Amino acid sequence: MKAKNQRLTLILLATAAMIGAVLLAMSAMKDEAAYFYSPADLAAARPGPDQALRLGGMVADKSIKRAADGVTITFTVTDGKAQTPVTFTGIAPDLFKENSGVVAEGKLRTDGVFVADNILAKHDERYMPPEMDGKMHKTGKVE
Amino acid sequence: MHAFANPARFLTLARPLTLWFGWIGGVMLVACIIWGAVLGPEDYLQGDTVRIMYIHVPAAWLGMAGWSGIAVASAMQLIWKHPLAGVAARACAVPGAVFAALCLATGSIWGRPAWGTWWEWDGRLTSMLVLFFLYLGYIALSAAEHDGDGADGRMSALFGLVGAVNLPIIHFSVTWWNTLHQGQSISLMGGSKIDASMLWPLLGAALGASLLFGAIVLMRMRAELARTKVEARLRRMAAQ
Numbered sequence: 001m002k003a004k005n006q007r008l009t010l011i012l013l014a015t016a017a018m019i020g021a022v023l024l025a026m027s028a029m030k031d032e033a034a035y036f037y038s039p040a041d042l043a044a045a046r047p048g049p050d051q052a053l054r055l056g057g058m059v060a061d062k063s064i065k066r067a068a069d070g071v072t073i074t075f076t077v078t079d080g081k082a083q084t085p086v087t088f089t090g091i092a093p094d095l096f097k098e099n100s101g102v103v104a105e106g107k108l109r110t111d112g113v114f115v116a117d118n119i120l121a122k123h124d125e126r127y128m129p130p131e132m133d134g135k136m137h138k139t140g141k142v143e
Numbered sequence: 144m145h146a147f148a149n150p151a152r153f154l155t156l157a158r159p160l161t162l163w164f165g166w167i168g169g170v171m172l173v174a175c176i177i178w179g180a181v182l183g184p185e186d187y188l189q190g191d192t193v194r195i196m197y198i199h200v201p202a203a204w205l206g207m208a209g210w211s212g213i214a215v216a217s218a219m220q221l222i223w224k225h226p227l228a229g230v231a232a233r234a235c236a237v238p239g240a241v242f243a244a245l246c247l248a249t250g251s252i253w254g255r256p257a258w259g260t261w262w263e264w265d266g267r268l269t270s271m272l273v274l275f276f277l278y279l280g281y282i283a284l285s286a287a288e289h290d291g292d293g294a295d296g297r298m299s300a301l302f303g304l305v306g307a308v309n310l311p312i313i314h315f316s317v318t319w320w321n322t323l324h325q326g327q328s329i330s331l332m333g334g335s336k337i338d339a340s341m342l343w344p345l346l347g348a349a350l351g352a353s354l355l356f357g358a359i360v361l362m363r364m365r366a367e368l369a370r371t372k373v374e375a376r377l378r379r380m381a382a383q
Contacts, residue, residue, distance in 0.1 A: 007222045015304070022308045026319060034321045035265040056321055093259030095188060103323055120258045125328040127193060128338035129184030 036103050039082035042114075049110050055084060056103040056122060064098055077102060077114070084108075088116040095121035150368050153227060161361040168354025172201075175351055179344030186341075195253045197345055201352040202246040206274060207310055208353070209239020212360070213281065214307035217300035227364070229296040232303055233285050234363035238356055240278035247271060258323060266316035267324035270309060277306045 026033075036056030037045060047053055055077055063076040072089045075098075086104050096102060101122030106115045179197040186193035212235040220228035250268070251261050262268065285299035317326045328336045335342050 004223060011218060011222055011304070018305065018308055019311070022312065026312065026315075030319065033266055033319075035263070035323055036321045038321065056323075093256070095257055096259075100188070118259075120260055120263070120323060122323055123189065123257050123325050125325040126336045127189075127196070127328060127341050128187055129340055130187040 038079040039077055039084040040079055042084055042108065043082045047108055049107060052105070052107060054103055054105050055086065055108075055114050055116075056101070057084075059096070059098050059100055059102050061098050077104065084114050085112070086114045086116050088119055090117070090119070092119045093121045095123060100124075150227065154365065154368065157361045157365055161358050161365065164354045164361065165358035168351045168356075168358055171351030172348055172355055173351075175344045175347035179341060179348065183344055184338075184340055189257055192253055192256050193341070195249050196341070197348050199246060199249040199253060200345055201349040202242045202249060203271070204349055205352055205356050206239055206243030206246050206271070207313060209235045209242060209356070210274060210277070210303075210307060210310060213239070213303040214310075217303035220296065220300045221304070229300065230364050230367050231360065232300065233289075233296075234360045234367065236278055236282045236285065237363070238359045240275060240282065242352075242356070243271065243275040243278055247275060260323075263323050265322040265324055266320040267313065267322050270313040270316050274309055274313060277309060281306065 034041075036054035037047075038057050039055070042053075042055060057077040057079040060076040060078045060083065063074075065074050066072070067074065071091075072087065073092065074085065074087045077084050077086055086106075088104065088106075096119055101124055103120040103122050104114060104116035105118040105120075108114050176197050180194040183194070183197075185191050213232045216228045216232035216235070219225045220232065247268075250271075254263075255261050281299060281302055284302055285296065288296055288299050314327075316322060317324055329342075337345065
């Protein structure tokens with residue numbers, strides 16, 4: 001075998017081995033590297049009341065309610081499989097609304113209510129002008 | 144490719160290409176950013192903050208394309224010892240790093256109003272930051288190696304090849320893991336989830352930025368070839 005072909009084989013093998021190793025590492029990290037739990041994950045994981053975690057999903061339709069004090073809101077996060085009630089005191093970002101993605105940081109109380117101390121809005125991958133809203137929503141799948 | 148192994152032959156092609164790529168790319172980039180970000184529609188949900196996408200997305204693509212260039216050129220350098228491959232790989236590093244930094248900065252500025260945070264350690268953001276650090280490492284390593292006597296640039300070529308494993312991680316980060324960053328909007332198979340009125344200026348800006356990137360790489364390659372020539376001439380003069 002010519003030296004050139006030897007180097008080619010060596011580099012191809014090394015690249016394949018490297019990609020394989022990374023894929024294995026990444027699939028092993030699947031849970032650890034997850035940025036948030038979905039309601040279904042949360043139901044399966046049963047974290048303790050002192051464990052700080054993030055909950056992500058869609059804000060359920062017509063679930064946002066403002067408490068009498070004016071700064072506390074409650075809403076339900078859903079992933080289509082399970083639902084988690086959330087309570088939050090503070091200022092939510094502009095894009096936080098019903099039927100839209102959300103990531104809440106906080107702790108799961110023992111009664112199953114997630115107490116958030118910070119709320120982030122999660123944007124989806126669809127981009128369109130306002131007059132298109134609804135037209136694409138019907139075909140766009142809700143994640 | 145070995146037809147261009149001769150730097151003189153490469154230069155006769157690179158000189159006019161630099162000019163063409165630079166002018167067409169620059170004009171196209173500016174025109175498409177104005178088309179999308181100034182004249183284009185606002186988003187149904189984000190409103191005006193969507194306009195930063197016309198800079199953010201091309202910057203992200205080119206940040207990744209820059210390292211793809213480094214990896215391909217490094218492989219050519221290691222396997223076929225192509226004399227211009229190392230020059231090409233080094234030429235990709237600085238513009239790639241600038242685009243990666245631009246992507247991180249514009250993303251952070253967008254994230255504040257859209258998500259409610261400047262920065263979060265989610266899969267996409269973290270892997271993109273790692274890419275930026277890889278660029279810095281590559282620039283430092285190749286500069287150090289280049290200064291040494293008798294170095295063939297093999298260490299930086301290996302580094303460029305190994306660093307490429309980060310590219311699929313960046314790409315699939317939003318698929319593999321739950322991330323704050325949205326999933327991919329444009330895919331070769333699945334079409335686009337971006338409305339056509341935003342997609343065309345975005346693709347135009349990406350193409351313009353790519354041409355500009357090509358011009359910068361060619362310019363930097365020419366500069367390095369010229370420097371090598373000067374150094375060789377100085378050495379000859381000193382020997383006389």
